[in-house]
Amino acid sequence: xxxxxxxxxxxxxxxxxxxxxxxxxxxxxxxxxxxxxxxxxxxxxxxxxxxxxxxxxxxxxxxxxxxxxxxxxxxxxxxxxxxxxxxxxxxxxxxxxxxxxxxxxxxxxxxxxxxxxxxxxxxxxxxxxxxxxxxxxxxxxxxxxxxxxxxxxxxxxxxxxxxxxxxxxxxxxxxxxxxxxxxxxxxxxxxxxxxxxxxxxxxxxxxxxxxxxxxxxxxxxxxxxxxxxxxxxxxxxxxxxxxxxxxxxxxxxxxxxxxxxxxxxxxxxxxxxxxxxxxxxxxxxxxxxxxxxxxxxxxxxxxxxxxxxxxxxxxxxxxxxxxxxxxxxxxxxxxxx
Amino acid sequence: xxxxxxxxxxxxxxxxxxxxxxxxxxxxxxxxxxxxxxxxxxxxxxxxxxxxxxxxxxxxxxxxxxxxxxxxxxxx
Numbered sequence: 001x002x003x004x005x006x007x008x009x010x011x012x013x014x015x016x017x018x019x020x021x022x023x024x025x026x027x028x029x030x031x032x033x034x035x036x037x038x039x040x041x042x043x044x045x046x047x048x049x050x051x052x053x054x055x056x057x058x059x060x061x062x063x064x065x066x067x068x069x070x071x072x073x074x075x076x077x078x079x080x081x082x083x084x085x086x087x088x089x090x091x092x093x094x095x096x097x098x099x100x101x102x103x104x105x106x107x108x109x110x111x112x113x114x115x116x117x118x119x120x121x122x123x124x125x126x127x128x129x130x131x132x133x134x135x136x137x138x139x140x141x142x143x144x145x146x147x148x149x150x151x152x153x154x155x156x157x158x159x160x161x162x163x164x165x166x167x168x169x170x171x172x173x174x175x176x177x178x179x180x181x182x183x184x185x186x187x188x189x190x191x192x193x194x195x196x197x198x199x200x201x202x203x204x205x206x207x208x209x210x211x212x213x214x215x216x217x218x219x220x221x222x223x224x225x226x227x228x229x230x231x232x233x234x235x236x237x238x239x240x241x242x243x244x245x246x247x248x249x250x251x252x253x254x255x256x257x258x259x260x261x262x263x264x265x266x267x268x269x270x271x272x273x274x275x276x277x278x279x280x281x282x283x284x285x286x287x288x289x290x291x292x293x294x295x296x297x298x299x300x301x302x303x304x305x306x307x308x309x310x311x312x313x314x315x316x317x318x319x320x321x322x323x324x325x326x327x328x329x330x331x332x333x334x335x336x337x
Numbered sequence: 338x339x340x341x342x343x344x345x346x347x348x349x350x351x352x353x354x355x356x357x358x359x360x361x362x363x364x365x366x367x368x369x370x371x372x373x374x375x376x377x378x379x380x381x382x383x384x385x386x387x388x389x390x391x392x393x394x395x396x397x398x399x400x401x402x403x404x405x406x407x408x409x410x411x412x413x
Binding site for chain 2: 178206265
């Protein structure tokens with residue numbers, strides 16, 4: 001996971017180096033004698049860090065600087081892991097409590113992921129911040145698969161994405177720009193609460209027409225396992241056509257002058273808000289868990305790297321000391337003899 | 338078909354439920370009132386996309402007053 005996030009960085013570095021080498025070749029003025037300075041710029045090190053030719057401690061200095069940077073990176077990843085762990089504990093309780101909100105709905109209205117409808121919204125829930133493993137790419141992958149599945153039924157299907165979170169947007173706008181209907185960001189600035197999620201659900205209901213909503217999020221299982229989950233919610237019109245649901249409702253007495261249609265409309269809107277609340281919490285919990293394990297991995301990688309660097313550094317230092325000693329001793333012996 | 342007055346005004350059920358929740362929270366007495374105040378704090382940004390172009394983002398937040406979480410629901 002850590003190497004995955006490091007890849008773009010090293011790519012950028014490689015490009016930078018490539019650019020430097022190219023500009024050196026095109027200017028062509030420095031020549032061989034200026035080699036020291038040019039070498040310094042191509043490796044990304046200042047020329048002050050490279051001692052003149054023959055100096056003993058040049059490579060030692062570089063290795064030492066590198067060790068220092070690795071050490072500080074390790075400190076940062078360790079701190080991030082601690083922060084994620086403490087946030088995880090709070091939000092996990094909240095997420096587990098919120099599961100009771102959607103379960104009755106699934107018992108009453110059912111979950112029909114295979115429903116074929118004309119107008120569908122795919123609500124993709126992702127995180128705003130990165131460095132949390134593969135949770136965002138997995139929800140994006142599932143959303144794309146859902147979209148393609150819908151396309152198999154016929155060409156005249158109207159499917160739109162509603163995206164929550166910066167990272168999901170960044171991935172989906174690359175190839176499905178025209179299919180994005182709405183985007184929500186900065187949702188985790190204040191802690192996630194029901195009011196916020198229901199306001200978001202309200203905005204989605206108001207500004208979109210749909211027959212079904214499919215929500216894709218990571219369900220939190222444990223710190224190391226998250227299940228990409230699809231929750232399907234049908235529109236009141238579709239629910240009304242469903243004999244099972246309307247049959248169940250007949251058992252209840254409805255207060256006031258509300259018709260069955262109105263009750264179903266209210267229910268389906270409330271179901272959407274509750275599922276949204278649960279999905280946001282589950283996804284945030286998964287994000288924290290994923291970040292925790294990602295940061296643990298990178299802390300371990302940094303300490304491995306530090307061990308290797310320390311070994312190299314000590315070995316070369318020892319070697320140079322030994323060489324110097326031999327030179328001094330053999331010089332002295334030559335003078336005596 | 339008879340409609341509830343709030344739906345006739347263009348509110349959804351969740352918007353109506355939110356407005357009611359805000360009113361109920363306002364009626365609470367002190368130790369509970371401040372405990373539940375955090376449940377009204379809202380902050381998010383949304384933007385509509387038209388043909389691959391994001392429109393002007395709208396920020397919904399309870400930090401600038403607006404009467405708590407329910408305040409932002411009805412406006413647009």
